[in-house]
Amino acid sequence: MTTVADSRVGLPPKRAGVGHWLAGFRAMLRWEITNMRLLLPITMMVQLLSGAGLVIGFGLLISDMPEQVALFLSTGAVVITLILVGVVMGPQLVAQQKLDGSYDFMWSLPVPRSASTCAWLVLNVFIAIPGMVGALLVAMWRYDVSFAVSWLVLPAILLTLVCGTLLGYAMAHSIPKPEITQLLTQFLIFAIFGFSPISYPAENLPGWLAELHEYLPFAHMANVVRDALTDGIAVDVGRSYIVLVAWTLLAAGLSGLVLGRRK
Amino acid sequence: MADDWVFRTVDVSKAYGETTANDRISIEVHPGEVYGLLGPNGAGKSTLVKQIIGLLKPDSGSITLGPFDLVDDPDAARQLCSYLPQAQMPIESFKIREAVHVTGLIRGGEDAAVRRRGEELIAALQLGEWAGTLGAKLSGGVRRLTGFIMATVWPGKIVILDEPTNDVDPLRRRLLWEQVRQLGSLGAAVILVTHNVMEAEKSVDRLAVINEGRLIAEGTPSSLKAEDRGRLRLELMLEPGAPTPDLPEFVRHDARVGNNLVMVIDEASATAGIEWSQRMMESAGAEEYALAATTLEDVYIRLTGHTSEEPR
Ligand SMILES: Nc1ncnc2c1ncn2[C@@H]1O[C@H](COP(=O)(O)OP(=O)(O)OP(=O)(O)O)[C@@H](O)[C@H]1O
Ligand SMILES: [Mg+2]
Numbered sequence: 001m002t003t004v005a006d007s008r009v010g011l012p013p014k015r016a017g018v019g020h021w022l023a024g025f026r027a028m029l030r031w032e033i034t035n036m037r038l039l040l041p042i043t044m045m046v047q048l049l050s051g052a053g054l055v056i057g058f059g060l061l062i063s064d065m066p067e068q069v070a071l072f073l074s075t076g077a078v079v080i081t082l083i084l085v086g087v088v089m090g091p092q093l094v095a096q097q098k099l100d101g102s103y104d105f106m107w108s109l110p111v112p113r114s115a116s117t118c119a120w121l122v123l124n125v126f127i128a129i130p131g132m133v134g135a136l137l138v139a140m141w142r143y144d145v146s147f148a149v150s151w152l153v154l155p156a157i158l159l160t161l162v163c164g165t166l167l168g169y170a171m172a173h174s175i176p177k178p179e180i181t182q183l184l185t186q187f188l189i190f191a192i193f194g195f196s197p198i199s200y201p202a203e204n205l206p207g208w209l210a211e212l213h214e215y216l217p218f219a220h221m222a223n224v225v226r227d228a229l230t231d232g233i234a235v236d237v238g239r240s241y242i243v244l245v246a247w248t249l250l251a252a253g254l255s256g257l258v259l260g261r262r263k
Numbered sequence: 264m265a266d267d268w269v270f271r272t273v274d275v276s277k278a279y280g281e282t283t284a285n286d287r288i289s290i291e292v293h294p295g296e297v298y299g300l301l302g303p304n305g306a307g308k309s310t311l312v313k314q315i316i317g318l319l320k321p322d323s324g325s326i327t328l329g330p331f332d333l334v335d336d337p338d339a340a341r342q343l344c345s346y347l348p349q350a351q352m353p354i355e356s357f358k359i360r361e362a363v364h365v366t367g368l369i370r371g372g373e374d375a376a377v378r379r380r381g382e383e384l385i386a387a388l389q390l391g392e393w394a395g396t397l398g399a400k401l402s403g404g405v406r407r408l409t410g411f412i413m414a415t416v417w418p419g420k421i422v423i424l425d426e427p428t429n430d431v432d433p434l435r436r437r438l439l440w441e442q443v444r445q446l447g448s449l450g451a452a453v454i455l456v457t458h459n460v461m462e463a464e465k466s467v468d469r470l471a472v473i474n475e476g477r478l479i480a481e482g483t484p485s486s487l488k489a490e491d492r493g494r495l496r497l498e499l500m501l502e503p504g505a506p507t508p509d510l511p512e513f514v515r516h517d518a519r520v521g522n523n524l525v526m527v528i529d530e531a532s533a534t535a536g537i538e539w540s541q542r543m544m545e546s547a548g549a550e551e552y553a554l555a556a557t558t559l560e561d562v563y564i565r566l567t568g569h570t571s572e573e574p575r
Contacts, residue, residue, distance in 0.1 A: 010267045010268070010450075011267070011268050011328070011329045011330075011331070011343065011420060012342075012343075012420075014331070014336075014338070014339050014342060015342055015371060020371075023368075023371065024369065026368075027365060027368040027369040028369060030365050030368070031365050031369065034356055034357055034361055034365065035353065035356050035357070036356065037356040038355065038356045038397075038399070039356075097353065100350070100351070100353065101348065101350025101351060102350065102351070102352065102353030104313070104318055104346075104348045104350065105346070105348050105350075105352055105353060106353065107318060108316045108317070108318060108341060108344075108345075108346040108348070109341065109366075109369050109370070110338070110341040110342040110369070110370060110371060111369055112338070262317060262318065262319055262320035262337065263319055263320065
């Protein structure tokens with residue numbers, strides 16, 4: 001039994017640098033994907049159904065939908081599926097890890113924290129794609145709308161996903177009690193579905209809440225995605241990008257802080 | 264082996280609110296050594312090892328490995344130490360072989376070498392039958408052994424094992440202890456948390472007994488037993504629910520676990536001990552008794568007032 005070389009005498013130098021980061025990232029991504037293997041099919045299916053369900057459900061609320069409204073609602077549905085992945089599903093997975101005790105093992109592994117975080121982001125992007133595509137296809141079939149997809153679709157969707165996922169990640173890691181995290185995600189579902197101007201215009205909200213959403217990321221997520229998928233519905237998109245980038249940086253910074261923190 | 268590094272904790276203290284989990288604990292571990300941490304439930308063993316691996320931060324005191332300060336540099340701690348936590352490993356979705364392989368890669372091992380050593384360990388612990396089985400379908404003991412392999416497939420300089428033999432059958436326990444010994448020849452030191460004093464006696468080079476957060480004894484198994492030389496263990500099985508009888512003068516120390524009363528007496532008191540035991544069987548509801556040589560277990564009882572097998 002000497003395959004781990006006998007030359008392991010003395011202490012190795014500390015590993016650092018790009019090679020170490022990339023190796024850690026690749027290995028962690030492999031871990032995360034294998035870890036989701038049993039849940040991945042069902043998670044993607046749920047995503048797909050919720051995307052499609054939202055689009056169809058909006059149609060039941062409004063009969064005889066004009067094309068502009070259909071576009072508005074179906075892009076809203078897309079954004080909701082993206083947000084659900086990052087802000088609800090992600091934190092629930094982290095909370096689960098804390099509950100079953102595997103959290104300690106994962107954080108005892110010698111991977112740079114930013115590499116673990118990036119592996120997590122990539123996994124979430126994977127999971128989000130089917131729901132998003134599903135919602136778009138169902139909208140085209142059900143309302144006979146056509147989307148005007150611009151090159152901005154990639155940055156808009158990635159930024160929305162990364163921002164949401166990092167927010168959920170920072171939240172789940174900074175809250176010590178997983179039970180609280182789970183309750184909070186329940187509340188977020190409610191707040192995002194009901195009280196965020198994603199699938200309806202902000203004007204429909206009371207003034208103070210509309211004002212608040214100027215600073216929260218959710219309405220801006222809807223705005224950039226809508227802008228990338230349609231013509232002429234979204235306005236003031238530049239500002240939305242700025243707000244989202246700011247939230248992303250904030251969430252990344254917060255993740256960096258709480259991930260490095262030892263009790 | 265040349266001692267080209269030393270692992271040290273110096274006066275490590277850690278409290279959770281009101282509870283002092285570690286109270287100025289200092290230990291020293293050398294390359295190739297298997298170092299046992301023993302103590303009853305809640306003694307503070309897991310708390311100590313979590314500070315070593317950088318999951319918790321000591322309130323005060325230092326933890327160093329050679330030139331590395333593991334408190335200031337938890338990244339170095341994670342690279343230099345590998346860890347089997349007391350909790351189950353998260354491997355529901357992994358086949359044993361995959362869990363071992365990916366962990367080895369994460370620990371910085373090279374692909375083919377990790378694969379080779381993984382297969383060797385799977386064979387050595389006789390897990391080949393399940394190597395391709397998903398974790399969700401494994402028994403508790405096999406999962407525990409898989410965790411052991413994950414922690415040791417690409418070991419750090421310090422290998423921390425928090426109760427590795429929980430749920431493991433006696434045959435595979437022996438195989439596991441053999442692998443623990445082998446780690447020394449790879450240049451690693453092992454910090455072994457365990458309740459099982461009898462097994463520890465055979466497997467560790469040195470050990471520390473921790474009780475209520477404090478290190479209360481340290482040494483080799485035989486140096487710790489020195490005080491009990493010339494003494495015997497007298498065990499009395501009481502009827503379920505029977506009260507503990509008044510103990511005679513010659514009992515040096517005692518502990519009761521369930522219906523079992525464990526005492527240590529001088530060899531010179533052996534006859535008196537047998538006579539007393541027989542009287543207890545006639546009058547005080549004792550069912551049987553046994554007289555035997557003392558073991559490390561008796562030292563442990565003397566130090567902690569508990570037996571190591573107390574129900575959790
Ligand atoms: N997260 C925590 N919050 C508060 N108290 C804790 C926490 N973890 C441990 N403790 C307390 O600290 C003390 C030491 O716990 P620790 O887990 O280190 O014991 P242990 O020796 O590993 O016990 P066991 O043999 O049961 O695993 C106990 O009193 C325990 O209740
Ligand atoms: Mg413990």
